Each structure stands twice: as structure tokens, then as C-alpha cells.
Amino acid sequence: MTAEPDGPRAEVLVIGAGASGACVAWSLARAGVDVLCLEQGDWLTEEDLPKSHQDWAVRSRHEWNPNPALRRGPFDYPVDNRGANPVNTYVYSAVGGSAVGWGGAFWRFSPSDFATHRTDGFGRDWPFGYEELEPYYEINEAQMGMSGAAGDPTHPCTSVPPLPPVSMGAMGHRWIAGFEELGWYWWVQHLAIASRDYRGRPACSNRGFCTAGCPTGALAVPGTTYWPEALAAGARLETRARVRRVTVGADGRATGVEYYDAAGELRQATADLVVVAGNGLGTPRLLLMSASPEHPHGLANSSGAVGRGLMIHPQISVVAHFAERTDADHGPWGATATTRHFYETDPANDFRRGFIITAMRGFNPLDTALQTAPWGAGHHRALETHLNHEAVLWVCGDDAAEERNHVRLDHGNLDAWGLPGVITEYTMSENSRRMMETGLARATELARAAGADSVRSFGLESPHGWHLLGTARMGDDPRDSVVDARNRAHDVENLYIVDGSTMPAGGTVNPTNTVQAVALRAADHMIATRDQWSRSLLDRSGISRRWDGVPGTR
Template sequence: MLRGGELYMGKRLPSVALARRRRQESHVATKQDRADVLIVGAGASGGIAARYLAEAGLSVVCLEQGRWHDRSEFRGTSPDWEITGRKQWFPNPTIRGLAQDYPLNEDETDIAPLMFNGVGGSLILYAGVWPRMLPSDFKVRTLDGVADDWPLTYEELQPYYERTEAQVGVSGLEGDPAYPPGAGPPLPPLPLGTGAMKIARAHDRLGWHWWPEPNAILSRPYQGRRPCVQSGTCQQGCNEGAKATTDLTHWPMAIDHGARLITGARVRRVVTENGLATGAEWLDEDGNEHFQSASVVVLAANSIGTARILLNSTTSAWPDGLANSSGLVGRRLMMHPFASVTGLFDENLESWQGQFGCSIESFEFYETDESRGFVRGAKWGLAPTGGPINMALPARAGESEWGPDHHLLFRERFGRGQSWGLFGEDLPNEDNRIEIDDTLTDPVGIPAPKVIYKVGENSRKLLDFHIEKASESMIEAGAHKVETDSLMRYSGWHLLGTARMGDDPATSVVDRWGRSHDIPNLYAVDGSVFVTSSGTNPTSTIAALALRTVEHMVEERYSQEVPV
């Protein structure tokens, strides 16, 4: 909901659009008509689905438990950006504790999940890094004998990567030899900066792969949005609108085509009748109950939220959770164990600035080499190291020093660091899962999720190896000191795998088109459908899969089974 003003995308809303928005909001309490498609969640996949479906002429309603955020709310232009980023704008909902969030029981997880609830979803606070998965990521069982193959290939998804990259405005450099040939990003790369160039030259000497990172952050004006100004505050919300978030890139178009987005709407359960979904029960901010009827229900609430809704939607026919004949709803949660390797250099690199976002990436050690003692690998992404408060506190890979030498340590670190973030592929494990907590509920009484997740032995070996190699990278680049953080707790950005896709209903929740094997008019389009995690930032793949799913849905709409 747009509160306190009528600015949208940096400009005053046209009166027609404003009137439409107000009609939508007043419409909520009085009219509960049946939509062609009900989407739960207005983040990355929900926004992409809504825009495509609405542009295709379908009536779309979306229920989002958060609200609209105006860019003026983001703290990146304020001196307090670092301290509000540790609370009100922190990506973990338990620490953030905002009214729009739901609580998580995190007592039994090695990694704390990160997310954001609002129009645009977790994109509001993500870094904007937008690499595709690699071809081998789709064939892990065939190539490496572990986990499972996806029921689709890189080649099948490639056109959808290209189309979604154009929609969000990806900046990057064409020709990365880590990928098969194809269309490159629509915009030139963001500036690498002095630090990244030092490391690129080091990789050149080592003969190691590196490439400018593709980011969903504009290097040029694009489709009415302004380009990046290198403020380095991407993860506190982008004040410029240069970072792609679906509240900017998809929802305005969806709404212009008639999609109805209801904010402050918490979905309690998907309702079924005669084996089909008929809609969803939801509660507004005051706890009033509503029912939204729909011909098709699409879950886009992230891997935890989608599993939570399905597990909360029990009936006598589905005592273990809706669409759960496989028993895999909530299971195979993957969160990408993360490590960082920070190199400190003699010269001032102004490493509080730049996209945050990554400047360069490396896939040098991405593929399996059995001699290393583990399978699969990690993608590296190079980022700046942050502002003065971040560098003065004993956080991430930094050591602490108090007393007179605090000033010397600070001087050594501030502005002089570059940090490799290492995302290790997280192999699926059915014991890593989402359950419904016995007692914890959200503010309107909907049972909350419990996260049960242990980092596997393969992941630990993988990270140890990659930390060693990333340290070599930093030393070759001239770092006089290397600081490492081997496993960061607050790193669970990438929530994947709790409703995996597959061809076999016995071993998967949804089919290759994101459709439930059990409930033929129920779909999932978020990261829950991932079969394996890859070692890449997943948003680009979530986006491509969402577009592919809804395009197929429209193509097959006349054969879609719906409630009478």
C-alpha cells in the first residue's frame, strides 16, 4: 500500500493509476469474486507471474502479507544506514521483527534464513547479483552421481533467462566462457573499480576464470529507471531504483493490465474441494478473515513460505499437508552454506562504495574434481567491504581490537578490503526441512514454521577448499592480509527446494511445469521447486522458471482443470 504520499517509481502517480490503486484497496473488503489466477506472494516470482498472466488477459489477484515500500524509506542516503541495516532493515525476520513479518523457530538450524516481506519481496534487500545456473547444475546425478537431475536442461531454460534479463535490466559483459553461447546481458557491465581490477589481473596471471558479474542493477538508464550511482547500499534498499525489484519492474505493468494486488494479506491455507484448489483463506492486518476464490492457485511465497502454506493446509484427505503424497513438502531445504575471504590491501580502494552487487565472479573451481574429496563446487563473487561501522565492529571475517591499537586495525581495514563471497552448492538432504512449529504463530494466529537444517560434510569440505583457493587469489592480487569467515550464520539468502519438481510423483511435489502432481490447478513458481541448489545466486533461475511456468500455463489454459 502506498502510504503517506502518491509517489511511485520516483514520480507522482497518474491520477488514473492512483484511482485504480484506491479502487483496489476499497475493493478488498467488499468484493470476493473469483479470479482466474490467485498468486500468493508479490516478490520475484509472484511479480513475474502476475505481469505475464495479466498481460495475457487473465484476471489476477495477488495476496501479499507485506506492503508497498517507497524508495524514500530506504536508509542508504542517511548516516544511519549501517545501524538500521542491523535491525529494521536486517534481512532476518527474527531480528527485524516488523509487523509484516512472520516468526521463525530457528533453534535447530545452522544457517538463519533471510527474506523480506513486501511488494518486491526479498528483492528489496538482495544484492542484485544475477548469474544463471550452469549447464551441469541441471544434471548433477548424471554427471556426478549425487542428488538428482532436473527434469529440464540449461538449453531449455536459456530463452527464459534471456527474456527475464531484458525485463529486469541486467548489466554485464557478453561472452563469459562459463556458459554456452547465447544472448548476453542487455546493458554493459557496472564499473569494476580498482580492487576488482587488481584481482582480475591476479586471475589472469594464475590462468583462472574470472568475469564481470552480471547484476540486475542498471549501468545505463533503462525503461524509465535511473542507473546505479555506486552508493554501496544495495542491501538496505536501492534509493535510486537502479536495482531491479518487481515493485518497479513488473507490478506496475501487471496492475496496468488489471492485476489486483492486496497487501497486508496473510494466507492461512489453500482450500480444496473435490481434488482441486478453490482459493485461499486469508487474514487482513486486523485479523478479519477473507476467502479469495480462484480457478488456479500459484504459490510464490519463497521456499519457506510456500512450504508453510502447504503444511498448514491439512484436510482429512491431506493430513500431512496439501499436495504432499510424496512426503517431500517442506523437505530438501537448501540454503547455500556461505564463506567469505577478505583481502586487505595497502592502498585505499574506497571499498565502501560500488555495487553491492558483485563486481566480478569466478567459476574456476565450480565443477567436480574428485581428487578434492568432495563433489560439486562454489561460485565466487567479489564485493566491497562496507562502511566504517561494519569495518570497526568484530563482524564477518574481521578480528576485533580494542584499546589504542583499535585505530591502527581500523586504518588497516577501512576502505582497503575486497571480499570474495563463496556460495557452495548445497546438496539436498531430506532431513533439512521446514515443519510447522507446535506453538509459534504469526500476529494473526497462523502457525509459524520451524527450520531444521544442518550443514553437510560435503559442504564443509567444499568451503574449506574454496577458502584456501580464494585466499591464494587475494595473495596473488597483493593482499598483505587475508581474513576468512568459514561459515556465516546469517547467510540464508537462498531458500530453495521444499517442493521440488520432477517427473515422478513419488519423488517430487510438482512437475516440470511447476504444477502439483496431486492438485492439478495448484502451482509453485518460487525457489521451492529447485531440484538441486547449484552454487549460483538463484534469483535469475527463479525468475526464468516462473516465466516458463506461467507461459506454459497460458498456452495450456483451455485444458487446465478448474473447479466448477
């Protein structure tokens, strides 16, 4: 099947309308760049959101399930998770990407996260430091509408969050009492949730369980923060557009993509610059699908690093039971307190780097019933014992990139367009296991200090894949990385990759704020070098320019 030659044309073609793709499209469009974004999924409507329906908890486990292997939606591709610890991968295909089903935790990385190998002999170092991202963090936090409090003593940030903290509720104050009892540092959780009306978004109404979709719009998602402004500035967004490969010309430069449109027709889109923003699974999948005689192992993969070094963050949840009601159903899922008390490497531990403990509210009624109240005799008594008498502590640790943990194509499982799915292979390291054992012990200690009368936890054997990172990593050495410090592919000079797959190290927190900050930084580099790659500008000037000599480029 041959692609139609008369497809759309743009200066910049962005593949993926999620958190990072939205940032790039917004930044470029506002600078006057002609940008087109192709998104595999579609816009979400109010009808799509589980929280718009009375049976929202059931919908959250089926058509809204964040794991595409379980959801099997019309815009998904097959995902087969393998290894000693198969990852429960969380990926959404929609305008907004995986951020449509998130809880809004909005951290900045710490300066130490950018140099863990140099300081702790752990993982890989970034080719730049925290100070490079600080101005982009500020832009992103204003655009997304972050709530929080300034003055965190563990962080160099001095800027005041755009919004005050979301209410912690009674359970939040109980958790704080536990922190204080133990003498542990704590700080209010920063969230991409409006604590008061902000830029057309209403204040949070405390309906809880944000990951089931926020029907009011208080939770920041790219479809309501970045995309309206990007489209108003002239960006174009085509949904239900499934890209099958990035095309490359005889000169080795990317020329565009071949994709299936909403009608199932194979089309060709062309551009001067191509930007991939497909997440830690989708990006290596597309690069590997774009193999050619010139790139036999996949596009931008002369290093062999595409798909390698998958990081997910080891995580474990501790559920604390209290005799008193916890009002676990009131307020955002993650809007209480958190600690970085155990964040840095402690020589007294038998592992390197550390973890956070986030004190949260409890599970929804259906999940609580499935976890604690088997059907039959005693069901109601068990449910009454646990429902609204529990709250959760979430432990999240650092994860080093290991070559054995990877993503590869699955030609035995094809999507509806005949394109291969992906296989993930993941085995948790001993460092991560020891880290989580300590995290479990500290979280249990905190639960008891807060007044819990019993504690239960979930194991590590099938880890959460909320944060899929590192599969097209950034680095200075083309022999060992996929993109440079400006997110430009070493092998293809007009190809950028801007999602979490480029992170050489993943920190110890939700990476969304950092992913977006990196994307905004990369977009600034595209804008700064526009006169060297934009055909429309070159045609106007009649001058051919080289890439050499531009600050920040190779």
C-alpha cells in the same frame, strides 16, 4: 472464526508478490488473464529504505535486518533456526519479496546444474534441461535490465546483455590482476543493476552497499520492473494480506484461500487456479497449514516431500586487507569479477561438484568497526587500519538436498494472527565442508595474488540462508516430489508452485534469475492450458474439457 464469503474472485490467484509471483502476474495479465495477487507485506516507500537515511548502516542491522528472527517486523512470522548448523535465514515480506534486500548478482545456471546426479552422482536432476529455460532467461534479463558482457567461454549463452557492465572500479582491476597472476579464468559479474539509464530507471550512481536498499532505483527489484507493467495490464495486488490456508473443494481442486486482510478481517478469495510463490520457507509453511482430512499431512504432500530437502548453498567470505586504499565504498556491492574456474566436479578433489569465487568490494564502516575495532583503547587506530583498506571474496558452493534438512511448522511460536511460525533444521554435509575448505584455500590464494597483506575469514557454523531452496521440489515421480516439470502440484491439478522451493537442485550461484525464468515458463503453461481451467471461458463455451492430452501435463 469463519471467512467472509463475499471476498475477491479471479481466474488466477497468486500468493506472494516477490520475484517469482511478480513474473507470473506480469505474464498472465499481459495475456488477458484476470489475476489477483495477495502479498503478506506492503509496498516499500523511500522512507523505508535504509540508504535514504544517514544512519542507514544502523537501520540495516535492525528494522531492515534480512533475518526475520532478528527483524521481527509487523509482516513477519516467527522463524526458529536449529540443527548442528542453524541457518541465518534471510527473508523479506514486501512487494518484491526477498529481492528488495539483495545485491543484484544475476547468474544463469550452467547446463551441468540440471543433471548433477546423472553426471556426478550428486543431488537430484531436474526434469528438464538448460535449453528449456534459455528463452525465459532472455525475457527476464531484458525485463530486469541485466548488465554484463557476452562471450563467457564457460557458458553456452550467446545473447548480448541488455546493458554493458557496471564499472568495476580500482578494486575490481586489482582482483583481475590476481586472477591473471594465478592463470584462473574470470568474467565480469552480471548484475541486475542499470549501468546506464534503462526503461525509466537511472544508471547506478555507485553509492555502494546495495543490500541496504537502492534509493535511486538502479538496482532491479520486482516492485519497479515487473509490477508496474503487470498492474497496467490489469493485474490486481492486495497488500497486507496474510493467507492462512489454501482451500480445496469436494472434487479435490483448489478453490482459493482464506486470508486476513489489512484490517484483520478473515476473508475468502476464490479462483480457478491457485499459484503459490512464498519462497523456501513460506511455501512449505502454507502447504502444511493447509492440512485437511483429505490432506492430513499438508496440501500437495502425499509424497512427504513438503518441507524436506532444504538447500541453502554453503558459503564463506574471505576478507583481504591491502596497504593501499581499496575504495570499497564506491560502486555496487558485487560489481567486480567472478570465476567459475572451480565450478565442475574435479576428480582430484575429495568432494563432488564445485564453487564460485566472486571478487567484491568491502564492508560498510559500521560492519568493519564491529568486526575489527572493539570499543576502548586502540579503537580508532584499528578502524583506520581496516576501513577502506579491505575487500571481500565470496565463495558459494553447490548443496545437495538432504531429507534431514527441513522446514516444519512451529505451533509454539505464533504470529500476530495466531498462525504458526516455522522451524528450520540444517546440518552441513561433509561434502559441503570439504568443498568450503578448498574454497577458503583458493580464495586466500587469490587474495594474496591480488596483493593482500593479510586475510581473515568467517566460519561455517551459522551459514547464510540467502538462498532457501528445495522444500517443495520438482520431479516426474509423484511419490518423491511435490510438483511436476511444469510446476503443477501432483496432488492438486489446479495448484502451481513457482518459487525457489521447487528447485530439485540449486546450482552454485545466486538463483534469482533461474527462479524467475522457471516462473515465466510455468506461466506460459498456464496460458497455454487456459481453456481447460478457466471457468469464465468454460461458461462461455458451454463445453467441459479434460486436462488429459495437453503437452507438458500429466
